[in-house]
Amino acid sequence: MSLILCIETSVTPYGVVLVSEGEVVFNSLTAAVVNQDKDVATIVHAAFQAAGQKPGALTKIAINRGPGGTSSIRTGVAFANSLAYSLRIPVVGFNTFELLGIAGWQQFHCPVISTVKSIKGNAYVGLFAAGEIAATQYGPLAAVVQEMTANLPEFAVAGAHREAIQNMFPGRTVHDTGQKFGLATAMLDLPDLLATRGLLYPAFIRPITEESSLFFAE
Amino acid sequence: MKKYILGIESSCDDTAVAVVTEAGEVKSSVIASQTDLHAQFGGVFPEFAGRAHVAAILPTIERAMQEAGITPADLEAIGVTRGPGLIGSLLVGLSTASGLGLGWGVPVIGVNHLRGHLRSADLEETRVSYPAIILLVSGGHTFLAHMDSPAEIQLLGSTRDDSVGEAYDKVGRMLDLGYPGGPVVDRTAKLGQANIPFPRPMLHKGLEFSFSGLKSAVARYLDATENPVVEDVAASFVEAAMDILLTKCRKALQQYPVRSLVVVGGVAASPQLRAQAGELCDEMGVTLCLPPLRWSTDNAAMIALATWDYLHLDKAPEPLPALQLAIGDF
Numbered sequence: 001m002s003l004i005l006c007i008e009t010s011v012t013p014y015g016v017v018l019v020s021e022g023e024v025v026f027n028s029l030t031a032a033v034v035n036q037d038k039d040v041a042t043i044v045h046a047a048f049q050a051a052g053q054k055p056g057a058l059t060k061i062a063i064n065r066g067p068g069g070t071s072s073i074r075t076g077v078a079f080a081n082s083l084a085y086s087l088r089i090p091v092v093g094f095n096t097f098e099l100l101g102i103a104g105w106q107q108f109h110c111p112v113i114s115t116v117k118s119i120k121g122n123a124y125v126g127l128f129a130a131g132e133i134a135a136t137q138y139g140p141l142a143a144v145v146q147e148m149t150a151n152l153p154e155f156a157v158a159g160a161h162r163e164a165i166q167n168m169f170p171g172r173t174v175h176d177t178g179q180k181f182g183l184a185t186a187m188l189d190l191p192d193l194l195a196t197r198g199l200l201y202p203a204f205i206r207p208i209t210e211e212s213s214l215f216f217a218e
Numbered sequence: 219m220k221k222y223i224l225g226i227e228s229s230c231d232d233t234a235v236a237v238v239t240e241a242g243e244v245k246s247s248v249i250a251s252q253t254d255l256h257a258q259f260g261g262v263f264p265e266f267a268g269r270a271h272v273a274a275i276l277p278t279i280e281r282a283m284q285e286a287g288i289t290p291a292d293l294e295a296i297g298v299t300r301g302p303g304l305i306g307s308l309l310v311g312l313s314t315a316s317g318l319g320l321g322w323g324v325p326v327i328g329v330n331h332l333r334g335h336l337r338s339a340d341l342e343e344t345r346v347s348y349p350a351i352i353l354l355v356s357g358g359h360t361f362l363a364h365m366d367s368p369a370e371i372q373l374l375g376s377t378r379d380d381s382v383g384e385a386y387d388k389v390g391r392m393l394d395l396g397y398p399g400g401p402v403v404d405r406t407a408k409l410g411q412a413n414i415p416f417p418r419p420m421l422h423k424g425l426e427f428s429f430s431g432l433k434s435a436v437a438r439y440l441d442a443t444e445n446p447v448v449e450d451v452a453a454s455f456v457e458a459a460m461d462i463l464l465t466k467c468r469k470a471l472q473q474y475p476v477r478s479l480v481v482v483g484g485v486a487a488s489p490q491l492r493a494q495a496g497e498l499c500d501e502m503g504v505t506l507c508l509p510p511l512r513w514s515t516d517n518a519a520m521i522a523l524a525t526w527d528y529l530h531l532d533k534a535p536e537p538l539p540a541l542q543l544a545i546g547d548f
């Protein structure tokens with residue numbers, strides 16, 4: 001038996017996906033029954049009702065740790081942690097670069113540079129290739145992207161600064177994924193991570209912040 | 219039988235969880251303090267407070283449940299602070315409570331932090347005889363309220379600007395005494411003479427308070443004075459603050475015939491306030507109720523006790539943030 005709850009709160013409207021035996025049985029972004037402006041608990045509640053499932057049947061929870069909206073990420077992580085804790089089931093943390101990366105990889109079959117906005121000209125930047133994160137960095141957008149793409153003849157861009165990055169490399173092939181945000185359903189396209197990365201209390205998920213030393217560590 | 223409420227409080231810089239019975243018996247009360255984290259900023263830094271709550275909240279819940287020796291099946295409800303407070307901090311407690319409630323199948327109620335403070339005096343034993351006047355003095359709030367019963371609350375007057383706790387913290391910083399300012403300013407004050415005539419803003423205007431004028435007067439004095447005597451400045455500041463608080467209490471007691479005066483909140487730790495409130499109550503013939511300090515500062519036991527009131531009154535606000543709650547709100 002497998003019932004997995006995937007939650008993505010890095011951006012509104014939040015994405016809540018319920019997966020039963022490998023099949024999506026509820027997706028808040030396409031379900032008409034859901035008021036998408038609601039808080040994560042209300043949407044998750046609606047997910048169980050719509051799918052005719054009980055929270056007690058969950059076997060795993062997956063959550064995006066960010067980066068993204070600071071307090072919305074924290075809200076989703078706190079909720080995922082406590083729901084997993086209350087049911088004594090594992091909670092799996094993904095990051096935004098993995099969710100954007102796998103989507104871009106499937107589109108263009110080349111490395112994917114994803115960016116998330118931050119303050120003071122800084123950005124979170126992640127490089128995804130061949131099913132995993134190859135590099136992540138927090139710093140001034142242009143400098144970080146230049147460095148990270150130095151040896152890439154071809155790559156795709158996703159996230160906040162797609163246009164700016166394309167303009168930085170007029171001579172190179174830079175594909176635009178058109179993807180601004182990660183999707184909860186992308187977690188299902190990373191089945192190995194979903195299967196192996198689970199944390200059981202007393203371990204739990206921490207949001208990614210500019211001081212995370214970075215995302216591989218946990 | 220379900221006979222416990224789990225209280226969760228994360229409105230500011232402490233992560234607190236408690237288990238309390240209907241009679242106010244505290245089965246457990248665990249507080250993960252962030253004081254050390256914020257000391258380096260000389261005040262609460264909201265973004266870091268939110269992060270620290272995420273790290274602390276599950277272990278705090280686990281410990282509170284273990285110390286109480288109960289299981290989720292023993293819970294009647296979960297009560298969680300919904301406001302007032304820092305949004306980033308409140309959201310962690312609220313989301314955590316929602317997740318627990320969903321997983322455990324326990325109702326989750328959003329609770330007004332101020333109602334928690336107002337009920338804190340009845341934790342562990344029934345101390346308040348109603349009707350009562352209650353003075354809440356803390357870093358976040360300064361107000362006087364009238365209570366006919368635990369549920370019937372009327373605001374008499376609150377601060378127009380800073381809370382008295384903020385004034386203490388700011389004066390503590392101006393005098394280089396460190397953060398938090400309360401205890402150290404009180405201690406320093408005891409060593410000095412109250413010989414500087416600081417103003418008592420709004421002293422004779424109703425039951426409202428104002429502390430920013432007093433704080434600015436201290437700053438001006440320090441700017442204008444060569445080699446100020448730190449102890450004397452502290453003593454003069456504390457005397458002025460006490461004068462404001464006690465004058466308003468006296469007025470309230472004169473206007474409203476009550477059986478007790480209750481003083482709660484972090485500043486209730488002030489030995490000067492405790493002593494002077496005692497003298498006032500003796501003179502006015504009312505009982506002074508000073509709950510133990512651990513219930514006076516932010517804690518989750520008071521939130522849990524207030525949650526029982528919500529159940530009795532059939533009030534169940536959703537566990538969503540509400541930053542602008544007034545005293546009478548649920």
Ligand SMILES: [Zn+2]
Pocket residue numbers: 331335356358515516
């Ligand atoms: Zn408080």
